[in-house]
Amino acid sequence: MSVTQGGRSPVYVRPMPRTWWLRTRRYRRFAIRELTSVAVTASSVILLALLFALSRGRDAYEGFLGWLDSSGAVVLSAIILAGVLYHTITWLRLTAHIQVVRLGRRVLPRHLVLAGLLTLWVAVSAIVAYLHIWL
Amino acid sequence: MAALLLPVHVAILGIALAAGWLPSDALSYERALDLVRHPITKVYLGVLVALPLYHAAHRLRFVIHHQLGLHGGRRLVAAACYGTALAGTALTVVALVRI
Numbered sequence: 001m002s003v004t005q006g007g008r009s010p011v012y013v014r015p016m017p018r019t020w021w022l023r024t025r026r027y028r029r030f031a032i033r034e035l036t037s038v039a040v041t042a043s044s045v046i047l048l049a050l051l052f053a054l055s056r057g058r059d060a061y062e063g064f065l066g067w068l069d070s071s072g073a074v075v076l077s078a079i080i081l082a083g084v085l086y087h088t089i090t091w092l093r094l095t096a097h098i099q100v101v102r103l104g105r106r107v108l109p110r111h112l113v114l115a116g117l118l119t120l121w122v123a124v125s126a127i128v129a130y131l132h133i134w135l
Numbered sequence: 136m137a138a139l140l141l142p143v144h145v146a147i148l149g150i151a152l153a154a155g156w157l158p159s160d161a162l163s164y165e166r167a168l169d170l171v172r173h174p175i176t177k178v179y180l181g182v183l184v185a186l187p188l189y190h191a192a193h194r195l196r197f198v199i200h201h202q203l204g205l206h207g208g209r210r211l212v213a214a215a216c217y218g219t220a221l222a223g224t225a226l227t228v229v230a231l232v233r234i
Contacts, residue, residue, distance in 0.1 A: 133157055
């Protein structure tokens with residue numbers, strides 16, 4: 001039994017083994033989602049590096065595009081993309097679980113909420129891609 | 136929420152560019168400058184790059200304390216996580232202002 005002396009009275013803290021998140025499939029999937037935060041950070045850092053290269057002029061910008069074209073960068077991007085996709089899709093799934101959508105007296109079933117969120121996400125991503133590439 | 140739009144950017148810059156799926160001038164220097172100099176794009180990019188850093192900082196703090204079971208140094212870990220996010224935000228603003 002472990003007791004911490006935090007405030008006025010001792011608080012019992014149930015001891016947790018360090019590997020609690022390996023125990024069940026649900027825990028492991030939760031742990032993977034938490035770890036994909038690293039991919040989220042990496043995406044931000046790559047975008048930031050691109051913006052910095054752009055602010056430093058043509059040579060720096062084209063140099064960075066050259067790096068993005070290298071096989072190492074593609075492998076890294078594929079890993080990061082898998083991570084952020086997992087992070088995004090699990091986010092939409094948990095939103096569909098939490099958010100109750102009512103239509104009059106009826107409650108919209110979860111799978112329809114999820115389908116709506118996924119459609120919205122794909123549509124917005126497509127608009128961003130269109131503006132990014134063709135506008 | 137901003138993190139929801141990261142996958143499409145990673146897919147375009149990391150995969151589509153190298154695979155040659157984009158029109159040749161899609162990411163040319165002139166076009167990129169034109170696009171990023173627009174005020175709406177600047178606000179969009181500021182939000183897109185900076186906000187996920189705070190989200191990830193918070194999640195990684197959770198990973199360190201509750202998943203890896205390292206309960207010591209809470210202040211240090213918090214300072215490192217949120218400090219990195221703040222530094223990233225400052226760098227993003229600097230880059231966007233200089234473009």
